[in-house]
Amino acid sequence: MKAIQVQVPGGPDHLIVVDLPDPLPGIGQVRVRAKAIGVGRPDVLIRNGTYKWMPPLPAIPGAELAGEIDAIGAGVEQWQLGDRVLVSARELEQRGGCYTEAIVVPQEAPYPLPDAVAFEDAVSLPNLQLALALMRVAGLPSSVHPTVLITGASGGVAGMLCQVAKSMGFTTVGTSRTESKSSYALDQGFDHVIHTGQTTLNDRIHEITQGRGVDLVFDHLGGQSLIDGLHSLAPLGTVVSYNIIQGMPTEDVFKVLRNLLGKSLAVRCFSMHTFDQDTLARRALMLNAMDLMARGIVKAPAHQLFKLSDVRKTHELLDHGLASGKLVMQP
Secondary structure, eight states, rough: OOOEEEOOSSSGHHHHHEOOOOOOOTTEEEEEEEEEEOHHHHHHHHHTTTTTTTOSSSSOOOOEEEEEEEEOTOOOOSTTTOOOOEEEEEEEEEEOOOOOOOEEEETTEEEEOOSSOOHHHHTTHHHHHHHHHHHHHHHHOOOSSSSESSSSSTTTTHHHHHHHHTTTOOOEEEESHHHHHHHHHHTTTOOOEEEETSSOOHHHHHHHHTTTEEEEEEEEEHHHHHHHHHHHHEEEEEEEEOTTTOSSSSOOOOHHHHHHHGGEEEEEOOOOOGGTTTTHHHHHHHHHHHHHTTSSSSSOOOOOEEGGGHHHHHHHHHTTTTSSSEEEEEO
């Protein structure tokens, strides 16, 4: 079978197509034949060797794979050949492993995939699972008409956050650096998108919220974006930081909070790894995500399709910030 390996960390050219023997399921295991493979930022961190939960090298990146069970090991009773499933690396002993034509996993790892969810859409479910977790840890604001600011509005997680927040009654505001990404985010359902290259964030937030500010900020950019998010908050507002793609803020965050003391603001740092040891909560979030997508309450983002052999192209798009929606590879 074909798989993608990182043997030495580096750029997209360090993603190597290799031929490996088809894996055989052992006792209590199943093999899943890939129909769609998701591409995301954790894969980039594995590729360049900086992932905090880095698997040993040589490593196969990839955090999500949707397909069909095509081989079953001894002692497996809950699955049948041909069952449609989703494999998330959050359910595996180590991260990664999904950039491959087939993967063997413990029988308890896959999720049964509803017929209403296409394979290409299913690989966005972990983003929806993350969005549900983020809304859970953020807490519900006291405002009757709450507003949420979501940075990097054209991204896959941002689009899911937008839909989940809207289903809960929030007005959604996104940020984007380009006109095309702003248009894409509006098409994905955002009520407002602020093009940060053309206008000042806080001025537009002031207009949209009639001077009150937003109740929640979900920020994965870090740097100045996190500081701007703090300044955009309404009293008792919260910034949830779930990544720092642009690096750490240069300003002292606690100093900013003290300068805005009259608002009693909060910052929460969040990682989905918080649920690594809480299997019941983690899987409940995914099952909720599957139900929302199967019923059409939340839709998967538009996806760009690539062959597995074109993996370097997908990482070049991520590295240059040119990806909108979900990047999906097909074997």
